[in-house]
Amino acid sequence: MSSRPGADLPAAPGVYRFRDAGGRVLYVGRATHLRSRVGSYWGDLRDRRHLRRMVPQIARVEAVACDSAHEAAWLERNLLERSKPRWNRIRGGLEAPFCIRVSASRIEPAHWRPGVAADFGPYLGGTQARLAVSGLERVLPLRYTDERLDGGLRDLARIRGVGPEDRDAMLASIKAVLRREAGALSGVRRELALLRDRASANLAFELAGRIQQEIEAVAWIGAEQKVTLLAAGSDFEVHGYADGMLVKFQMRAGRLDRWEQRACAPAASRRYLDRTPPEWSEFAARNAELARSLN
Structure with missing residues (x-):
């Protein structure tokens, strides 16, 4: 091994695997930055005490560079569901798989199951899926295009200047985002950033923080991810x-x-x-x- 473990790894998201001298897999993990994450095992393991006894057994490092942190998360999950090495604590991952369903006047996250029909996804993490939906609805309020709104929602739709005539354009924009079309994604993130900055300027810091989370969630679901498919x-x-x-x-x-x-x-x-x-x-x-x- 290199005198500086991880030094030959890219500064990219991915999955890494440790093997012992006999070639057995000790551990599989994922990283948003492979070089620093792998190198950290030879540093302070204060937050990962159970791995201290593993590190002296590592004879070889292997890695896969992914196109996004989301793709790395899915690859780690898939590998661990197939086979759990000794030093991994759980089979699979912590995040639940979700999809996003789009109807004529609604967009909503739902639990994903292989083989079950869904519109877009799958995505890892219920929190991320819900935040992404919240961000999309903030910019593209599809629910207000329903022709059967009650009084309160009808008033809100009027205040926002939204009506049934906007439905088709909003649906097209939402689906473009969920198909990971670059222009649609950057447009939604740009609009959310403007709303975040406006909230911050008005000292609504809690709202600004929430919108920042939505921006990050939209980036998460919009990142390239091809290692787990709906069909x-x-x-x-x-x-x-x-x-x-x-x-x-x-x-x-x-x-x-x-x-x-x-x-x-x-x-x-x-x-x-x-x-x-x-x-x-x-x-x-x-x-x-x-x-x-x-x-």
Whole structure:
């Protein structure tokens, strides 16, 4: 191992794995910043006392660089649901999986179950899903476009200048955000930032804090996340290769839940690389380079 564990890791979100001298997996974790998180195990473990006895057993570090912290959270969960190493305390993750359902005049979070029909997601974390919905409704108040509002809601709709004629445009904007379209996402976050700054200028700091949480939640659900999908889809494998190192990821029932890496000759790697869907090529190649640098 490097004299500075974690020094060769990127400053990116991802999942890391520790192995002992016998090749057994000791621990799987996730990070928003791989380099600093992995390096912290050789620092002060005051808040992770149960891991102190594990650290001297670490012989090798492996890692996957993800495209977002949300993607890393899902990958960690999938790997731990498949197999829980000795030093991990729980199988899976702490956050509950949620989806977001959109109707003609309503947007709401709901618990996600594989195979159950839903509109958008899945997302990890009920709090994040609820905050994101709250932020969307703050900017795009779809509920006020219902034609059957009672007196109080009708008055609020009038004050906000919203009516049934706005429904189609709001629905389109909400769905664009939930499809992770960059322009729609940045527009909602920009509007929320203006509302936050206005609240802060009016000394409504509690409201400003709440809106900041909504901004972060919208960013969370809008971040790239492809390792867990709503639809089961077809099963497939993803391979990456770099200078003698072959990395394999396995997608089953819409979830990437297996990650392996091994030495491989260049000629033998071609038949594996040919199986990789084109949209996964960059992810696979990047992580093959990372595996090679850590090997």
